[in-house]
Structure formats: C-alpha cells, structure tokens
Amino acid sequence: MQNSRKQTLPSWLSWLFVVIFLAHFTAIVIHQFGKSTLPGRIVEVADRYASPWFFQNYEMFAPEPHTQINKFVYRAKSHGEWSTWKDPVYPHLQDLWSNRFGHGGDMYRIIGGIADKLYEGQHFIGFLEAPTPEQCFGLPGFQVAERYVLRQSEYADDPGLEGFQVGVLTEVHHMTEAGEVRVLYLFQPYPEKTVER
Amino acid sequence: MRRLNDTWVRWQSKLEILPVSEVFIRAIYLTLIWSTIKLLLIGDVVWGEEWLHVLYTPFGNIDRFAMILNETAVRPYYLWFVVPFLALLIGGLLGLHNFFTRAVVWYLYVALHFGNVEISTGGHHLYQQLLFFHILFFRVSDRAGGIWAATRRLLHHLGFYAIWVNIALLYFASAYWKTFGEMWFSGQAMLMSISFEAYSFPGILALLPSNTWYLLIGTYAVFAYQLLFAIAIWIKPVRKPFLLFGLLFHLSIVFIVGLADFGVFMIASYSIFLAPSDARMLMERLSVIRLSRK
Numbered sequence: 001m002q003n004s005r006k007q008t009l010p011s012w013l014s015w016l017f018v019v020i021f022l023a024h025f026t027a028i029v030i031h032q033f034g035k036s037t038l039p040g041r042i043v044e045v046a047d048r049y050a051s052p053w054f055f056q057n058y059e060m061f062a063p064e065p066h067t068q069i070n071k072f073v074y075r076a077k078s079h080g081e082w083s084t085w086k087d088p089v090y091p092h093l094q095d096l097w098s099n100r101f102g103h104g105g106d107m108y109r110i111i112g113g114i115a116d117k118l119y120e121g122q123h124f125i126g127f128l129e130a131p132t133p134e135q136c137f138g139l140p141g142f143q144v145a146e147r148y149v150l151r152q153s154e155y156a157d158d159p160g161l162e163g164f165q166v167g168v169l170t171e172v173h174h175m176t177e178a179g180e181v182r183v184l185y186l187f188q189p190y191p192e193k194t195v196e197r
Numbered sequence: 198m199r200r201l202n203d204t205w206v207r208w209q210s211k212l213e214i215l216p217v218s219e220v221f222i223r224a225i226y227l228t229l230i231w232s233t234i235k236l237l238l239i240g241d242v243v244w245g246e247e248w249l250h251v252l253y254t255p256f257g258n259i260d261r262f263a264m265i266l267n268e269t270a271v272r273p274y275y276l277w278f279v280v281p282f283l284a285l286l287i288g289g290l291l292g293l294h295n296f297f298t299r300a301v302v303w304y305l306y307v308a309l310h311f312g313n314v315e316i317s318t319g320g321h322h323l324y325q326q327l328l329f330f331h332i333l334f335f336r337v338s339d340r341a342g343g344i345w346a347a348t349r350r351l352l353h354h355l356g357f358y359a360i361w362v363n364i365a366l367l368y369f370a371s372a373y374w375k376t377f378g379e380m381w382f383s384g385q386a387m388l389m390s391i392s393f394e395a396y397s398f399p400g401i402l403a404l405l406p407s408n409t410w411y412l413l414i415g416t417y418a419v420f421a422y423q424l425l426f427a428i429a430i431w432i433k434p435v436r437k438p439f440l441l442f443g444l445l446f447h448l449s450i451v452f453i454v455g456l457a458d459f460g461v462f463m464i465a466s467y468s469i470f471l472a473p474s475d476a477r478m479l480m481e482r483l484s485v486i487r488l489s490r491k
Contacts, residue, residue, distance in 0.1 A: 110249050
C-alpha cells in the first residue's frame, strides 16, 4: 500500500497530541458540569483554563425556558414638563419582527441588557435598609441607563432637559393548572435624577 | 487495537476530509461576514464609544487581551479589529487562508465577541471553540511525505473531530441542564419560550393561549434531539436524517424565535458533518477553489 510507505510520527508523539486534546476536553467538561460534583480546587483550575479563551455557556433555555422579560423604560423632564414613560426597545423589536436578519434583535438584546441590570439593581436596593438616590445612581444598571438617556434617546440633544427617571418593567409568564399562559407585570422605578445643562 | 492503529496511520497519510474542512471554513466565514457587517451598522454601540452595556474586565495578564474591547481606551479603535477581521474572512472565503490567518481570525473573533456580551448566544460561544480548532486545518497534499506533513495531517484530523466533539458537547450540555427543570418534561417549554412577543411575533398569546399538540411534540422532539445528538452523529446511516431535523429546528429558531445569529451559526457548523464526496462536489460546483484530485 502506498500509504503505509509514508513516514509517520513516532508513537509517543502522536499520543502526546491526543493527550493534549483529551486534557483540553476534560477541562471543558469539568468547567461545564463539575461545579456541583467535583472538589472546588479542580473546578477552579478548569475554570481558569477555560475562561475566557474557551469559555462556553450552553444553558440555553435551561433548566427552564425564560419565564420573565425585563423592559427598560424612562421618562424625561424637559422645559418643566415630564414626558410619558418611553419604551426605547419597541422600535428595535418592530425591526426584528420585520427582518430576522437585521440588527433589530441585537439592539433589542443590548437595550434589554440595560433592563436586566436595572432589575438586578432593584434586588440590591431591596437589601439596603434606607437606600439613598445616590446609592441607586451608582449602580451599574442605572449608569448605562443614564448613558442611554443622555447620549442615545430623543432627549440626548435637548437643551431644555432638566431631569429624567428610569425604571424596569418586568413581564412574568406562568402556566396555570389548565395549561394556559398568564401574564403579570411588575414595575420598579428608580429615583428621579436632575440634569444640569 | 489494530483498527485504531490503522486509523492512526491513515490520519497521518491522507487527508480525505480536506474538502469538508474547506466547505466548513467557507460556511462559517460567510455567516461571520453577514453577522459582522450587520453589527458594523451599529458598531459605535456594539464595540465603540456609544456602548450601552456594563463593560466587563475581570481578567489580568494575557487573558486581558480577550476582553480588550471592554477597555474604554481601546473602544474608539474598534475598526482596527473589525476591518482586518472582515478582510481575513473574505480572503478565507476565496480560499486564501493559512495557519497564521486562521489564528488571527480566532483571536479577532474572541475580542469582538467579548466586546459586547449582550449580543452573545450559545452559537457565538460555539464559534469561539470551532474557530480555535479550525486553526489546525492545514492543507497538505496527499503526495507530501515526511514527518512534518504527517504531523499536520494528524493535527488537521484531531482539530476536525474536536469540532464534532464540541458540537456534540453543546447539545449534550444543553439537554443535561434541561433535565433539572420541569417544563421540558411536562411539554410546556416551547409554548413558554414563544409566549413572549420578543421571542416570536406580536399577538402570539392571542393566537396560542395554551399548549397545542404540535408544540407538545415539538418540545419533546427538541429535547430528544439534543439528548441523542452526541450518540447519533457518529452513526453514519442516521446522520443525514438526524441533521435534517436539526436544520429544521434551527430554521425555526431563526424565523420564529428570531435568534438569527444562533440559528444560522448552528446550521453553518453542521457543514462539518458533510461526507467528503459531497463536500468535494460542492466545492467543485462553487468553483471557488479546485481541490487537487487524489
């Protein structure tokens, strides 16, 4: 046979390559599944290897599909008048519905990320005995929400902007015993913030 | 043991999978070109100075380079990452790629992917792994002899099957974590997933207020597909029909759920499972590059 005449690697070297691949996948498997079963030290080593270069997160729609969605909303005070609450994500959602291959879904997820951070922030605030507005304004979610209002929203260039307020509207879905989907809403506003322009 | 040894020698002597690797590279590069151009239209927000997400820089040392687009000082220069990335992808699509370009593509992808975690999906994470292994897709003529050629053929095969293993791992992990929930067992998961307008269409709840027989079957079918993937993919006679179901499943994710990147990335990654003869025919039809015949 022609193939058998070709030069091949020394056995030890070819097995060394295999061992490297096996070690890689062992670390990845520990990184994925080891947290509740293996000693912390081993998981830590695997995590250090996997993150960030080989980081993988495959908990897609698991253990349950999402049962709630957070929506970032804001209102602004301009020339002495408060606006109604604005939903900045809706136009991007419309884009997504009309074109699955555009960037509507990306903008939806980016602005949705602000909502998730605001929601997490409300949890944090819930643990504070007497939260001050300054503590709320220092939260990461509020800061990106503020960036949106001051840099991206329709009020970004408004010289009459005097203040704004952000909030997170959570839509919770649950299944009744009859197998029907019921929808609940939870609205959590942040304190108003004054803007000096 | 002898069969294993024969495989071992064959992997070092011949590269029958080369057309499959070439189709795979073109498939994932093509999807990345689409995804990158789409994001470039909102590049200032995704990677640039108009960021709207919490920048995340928990790492030090060399790991910091993976998260480099989370540095506010670097973000104004995001085009330095995007433009070479696109150029290398287009080059790769035309068959112009080598070890160095593939390694750079992987790094640039990692930097751009972590540059905005909000748009990340399981497909993005998978691509990060696949692009790493595709670095090993050396193009070696079957006529080339010597230890260097044998080494590159062996690494090509190891990288190739590492991609199979990684895709199988994705499905297994996805199914494994679902076993800790209840809705996948009760058959309600699909209804719950699409009951949000953002993950389906406006007015969805008026249309589907409760579970239906087809959503129930869909839920179990998807769960079973993910559970069985890691085994079924190695059984040649069932591979094609099995992947056909996966193709339909991921198309539904694109068009119904609206997670286009995830669906498209998964479909493109299936090209690694093509038979070498089919891949060779496809490459010749595309006429992008003529692979030398044995």
